[in-house]
Amino acid sequence: MSEKQPNTAVFYRLRDTIRKRIFSGLNEEQFRAAETGQGPVLCLAGAGSGKTMAMVYRILHLYIFGPQYDPKPKLDREPTPAELEQLENWLEENKDNVTKRLPATLLRLIRQDGVSPYSILAITFTNKAAEEMQERLEPMLGSAARDIWVMTFHKACVRILRREIKALGYSSDFTIYDDQDHMQLIKKTVAALDLDDKKYPPRAVSSMISRLKSELKDPASAKKQILDLWEEKVVQVYEIYQRELKKNNALDFDDLIMLTVQLFIKEPDILEYYRKRFQYVLVDEYQDTNHAQYRLISLLAGDHQNIFVVGDDDQSIYGFRQADIRNILDFERDFPGAKIIKLECNYRSTGRILAAANSVISQNLGRKKKTLWTNNPEGERLISYSAQDEQDEARFIGEQITELKQKGENYQDCAVLLRTNAQTRTLEEAFMKAGIPYRIVGGQKFYERMEIKDIMAYLKLLANQADGLSLRRIVNVPRRGIGEATMQKIEQLASLNNCSLFEALRCYASNEIGSKAAKGMLDFILLIERLLEVKEDFSITGLTEKIYAETRYVEILQKENTIEAESRLENLKELLTVTQEYDANNEEKSLSDFLSQVSLVSDLDSYEDVVEAVVIMTMHMAKGLEFGNVFLAGMEEGIFPHSRSVGDGELEEERRLFYVALTRAKKRVYLINARQRNLFGRRSYNQPSRFLEEVPLELAEEFKRKGIFETTYQGKGKNKQDIFRKGFYVLGEKVEHKKWGLGVIVSIRGEDEDCELQIAFPGMGIKTFLARYAPLQKIN
DNA sequence: ATCTTACCGATTTTT
DNA sequence: TCGGTAAGAT
Numbered sequence: 092m093s094e095k096q097p098n099t100a101v102f103y104r105l106r107d108t109i110r111k112r113i114f115s116g117l118n119e120e121q122f123r124a125a126e127t128g129q130g131p132v133l134c135l136a137g138a139g140s141g142k143t144m145a146m147v148y149r150i151l152h153l154y155i156f157g158p159q160y161d162p163k164p165k166l167d168r169e170p171t172p173a174e175l176e177q178l179e180n181w182l183e184e185n186k187d188n189v190t191k192r193l194p195a196t197l198l199r200l201i202r203q204d205g206v207s208p209y210s211i212l213a214i215t216f217t218n219k220a221a222e223e224m225q226e227r228l229e230p231m232l233g234s235a236a237r238d239i240w241v242m243t244f245h246k247a248c249v250r251i252l253r254r255e256i257k258a259l260g261y262s263s264d265f266t267i268y269d270d271q272d273h274m275q276l277i278k279k280t281v282a283a284l285d286l287d288d289k290k291y292p293p294r295a296v297s298s299m300i301s302r303l304k305s306e307l308k309d310p311a312s313a314k315k316q317i318l319d320l321w322e323e324k325v326v327q328v329y330e331i332y333q334r335e336l337k338k339n340n341a342l343d344f345d346d347l348i349m350l351t352v353q354l355f356i357k358e359p360d361i362l363e364y365y366r367k368r369f370q371y372v373l374v375d376e377y378q379d380t381n382h383a384q385y386r387l388i389s390l391l392a393g394d395h396q397n398i399f400v401v402g403d404d405d406q407s408i409y410g411f412r413q414a415d416i417r418n419i420l421d422f423e424r425d426f427p428g429a430k431i432i433k434l435e436c437n438y439r440s441t442g443r444i445l446a447a448a449n450s451v452i453s454q455n456l457g458r459k460k461k462t463l464w465t466n467n468p469e470g471e472r473l474i475s476y477s478a479q480d481e482q483d484e485a486r487f488i489g490e491q492i493t494e495l496k497q498k499g500e501n502y503q504d505c506a507v508l509l510r511t512n513a514q515t516r517t518l519e520e521a522f523m524k525a526g527i528p529y530r531i532v533g534g535q536k537f538y539e540r541m542e543i544k545d546i547m548a549y550l551k552l553l554a555n556q557a558d559g560l561s562l563r564r565i566v567n568v569p570r571r572g573i574g575e576a577t578m579q580k581i582e583q584l585a586s587l588n589n590c591s592l593f594e595a596l597r598c599y600a601s602n603e604i605g606s607k608a609a610k611g612m613l614d615f616i617l618l619i620e621r622l623l624e625v626k627e628d629f630s631i632t633g634l635t636e637k638i639y640a641e642t643r644y645v646e647i648l649q650k651e652n653t654i655e656a657e658s659r660l661e662n663l664k665e666l667l668t669v670t671q672e673y674d675a676n677n678e679e680k681s682l683s684d685f686l687s688q689v690s691l692v693s694d695l696d697s698y699e700d701v702v703e704a705v706v707i708m709t710m711h712m713a714k715g716l717e718f719g720n721v722f723l724a725g726m727e728e729g730i731f732p733h734s735r736s737v738g739d740g741e742l743e744e745e746r747r748l749f750y751v752a753l754t755r756a757k758k759r760v761y762l763i764n765a766r767q768r769n770l771f772g773r774r775s776y777n778q779p780s781r782f783l784e785e786v787p788l789e790l791a792e793e794f795k796r797k798g799i800f801e802t803t804y805q806g807k808g809k810n811k812q813d814i815f816r817k818g819f820y821v822l823g824e825k826v827e828h829k830k831w832g833l834g835v836i837v838s839i840r841g842e843d844e845d846c847e848l849q850i851a852f853p854g855m856g857i858k859t860f861l862a863r864y865a866p867l868q869k870i871n
Numbered sequence: 872a873t874c875t876t877a878c879c880g881a882t883t884t885t886t
Numbered sequence: 887t888c889g890g891t892a893a894g895a896t
Contacts, residue, residue, distance in 0.1 A: 217886080219885085243886065270884080270886090408883080411882080412885085512882085512883085513882090533884090567872095570873090577872095607872095691886060693884095693885065696885095712883090712884090712885085730882095733883075734882090748883080770881095
């Protein structure tokens with residue numbers, strides 16, 4: 092017989108139970124990550140260990156219960172019996188299901204000491220990750236979820252900079268240059284300095300400048316650490332490049348981070364404001380942060396030290412983009428008193444896949460020791476297949492996928508992951524032939540298409556007339572008879588008068604009335620001025636349509652009447668869908684805001700796994716995704732590990748990439764190498780990847796093609812005759828004929844031993860044979 | 872100013 | 887092999 096408890100005590104008990112219920116889907120470590128609200132926390136989260144869960148629930152916990160859970164918080168008033176009943180009812184109703192949604196009333200009742208959603212900053216690298224987190228938060232937190240800053244580094248920086256960049260001498264309608272724009276400007280600068288672009292390849296120059304920026308070195312401080320002539324010149328390029336950006340009121344991607352840090356350092360008041368505001372900072376994929384990003388978050392977390400980072404050093408595969416693995420390895424040193432939480436339970440992959448991945452990654456030195464384990468079943472063995480060549484490789488994958496499909500797998504649960512983009516072609520052809528629906532993620536990106544870039548350049552110029560790069564792009568698009576030579580003059584004029592390209596253009600046009608180029612220029616200037624006048628009156632869609640019409644861009648494409656023009660028109664239509672979506676979803680529509688939103692999306696963001704299609708992409712792009720069945724093609728020395736990375740310390744990063752690729756798979760992994768393949772138009776013979784040997788033998792089995800003659804053959808024999816009888820002929824394969832000598836199979840008709848082979852003998856033409864009788868021998 | 876042809880060179884790229 | 891760039895032709 093229990094004594095009648097006061098309402099408050101009952102409330103405490105119920106609240107505690109509800110808390111446990113909400114977090115019941117987490118394992119012990121995840122829960123610890125979620126509830127440790129104060130101080131620095133490093134969460135080492137292995138692949139597939141539910142780190143997003145941990146982050147989402149951490150935010151949830153902060154919002155509802157605050158940084159430090161108090162089971163008996165001070166209440167303003169005693170809860171009413173009706174309220175207690177509500178809580179009890181909820182508990183009763185949600186006895187068995189895992190909580191995905193919390194009703195607002197319940198939230199209001201139990202939320203005590205919870206932090207303001209405005210004080211939480213959750214940073215990711217991809218929009219996709221940010222959206223995923225946001226989507227999971229919304230049903231739990233309701234509208235409060237929208238007040239939390241869950242966004243990418245770059246987006247957060249753009250937000251801050253749009254408000255504060257005046258302090259750095261830019262104006263707030265700055266343009267963001269994408270990689271293409273950036274490269275363009277680098278090339279121009281290299282040329283302007285009269286440097287030989289053989290000795291100073293734009294790519295290398297760009298990567299050096301990018302490195303300097305991610306190390307927070309401005310041109311002045313970069314000058315102090317020059318090692319040789321080459322670097323000296325590059326720093327000169329950097330200096331001019333940076334000046335040029337500022338003149339154009341433009342920022343490249345690296346600037347977004349670097350300038351934000353500079354801003355914080357230069358303006359302590361501004362830093363103070365954001366420090367006060369973001370009391371709780373969370374960072375996803377911490378192993379991928381570069382130095383600038385590290386500085387950014389350490390500045391923000393400066394005094395409160397409430398910083399929570401999740402990452403996996405074993406999944407650091409962006410070293411070439413200045414991701415600094417030391418950030419995660421040194422976290423405990425950088426943030427004294429840091430708590431370490433390891434998430435080692437994998438919910439994704441089968442035991443065998445995980446064992447393979449563990450074994451592979453254990454070869455790397457200098458990592459934080461972690462061993463993933465799982466309660467999942469052992470699963471099937473990994474399958475390896477040694478293909479004749481890339482066609483055979485592609486065909487094998489196609490066949491296996493067809494087989495999987497028959498077993499009830501969906502196409503969208505199959506992924507082919509590649510080391511390089513160049514490997515996609517053969518696969519595409521094979522899939523097309525086999526009638527397998529496929530999708531290539533990460534090829535030509537929407538916003539990188541010519542026609543889209545053209546229209547965007549118009550919009551950019553309208554938003555920011557200082558943007559000379561955009562002006563240059565469109566001044567003669569469509570044709571207005573303004574060529575390179577004329578533009579050179581204008582550019583000179585601009586730098587002479589220290590004015591913008593647009594102003595120089597105006598000046599030139601009014602001075603050279605009558606010349607052909609001036610006529611075109613005048614057309615262009617009037618067009619832009621007309622658009623500038625009305626840009627405030629239109630929605631983004633309206634403005635875009637006006638550009639289509641006034642430039643006659645669409646009209647000209649229509650007249651072209653080619654398939655190419657057709658697809659460009661399609662893209663322009665698609666762009667209108669994008670603008671419409673923006674217009675519909677954004678209250679105060681500003682052109683700059685639209686443009687930055689667009690600048691910060693990637694191809695991967697549009698990737699949804701609902702389409703019935705096999706997905707083909709690079710291993711890099713696959714990070715963070717998962718698939719039932721994963722095919723890793725091109726497991727060859729030179730390709731993977733890539734020849735360029737063998738040698739200097741990058742082998743471990745390649746191995747991490749392999750680890751990432753393996754751990755994408757839930758059920759099946761196929762490892763395929765081709766014994767020969769065309770590489771740069773040359774036939775090359777590659778050894779199987781060393782990584783294959785790092786997969787323990789007992790976890791894998793080799794797939795043997797059931798050849799036409801193989802039914803009875805079980806041979807171990809080494810002699811040529813045996814091998815010759817065992818094989819199955821493959822298109823493109825080299826064979827030796829007793830009489831004709833070396834040849835290549837160019838066609839195979841029919842099945843099994845009845846098939847008819849056409850073989851090309853160099854200098855002797857194509858001969859036809861019946862496989863059954865022909866005295867053929869395979870050449871490896 | 873714009874179109875054509877001969878070279879060269881060739882990872883990965885969240886933003 | 888392909889695609890992007892640089893010099894030559896119209």
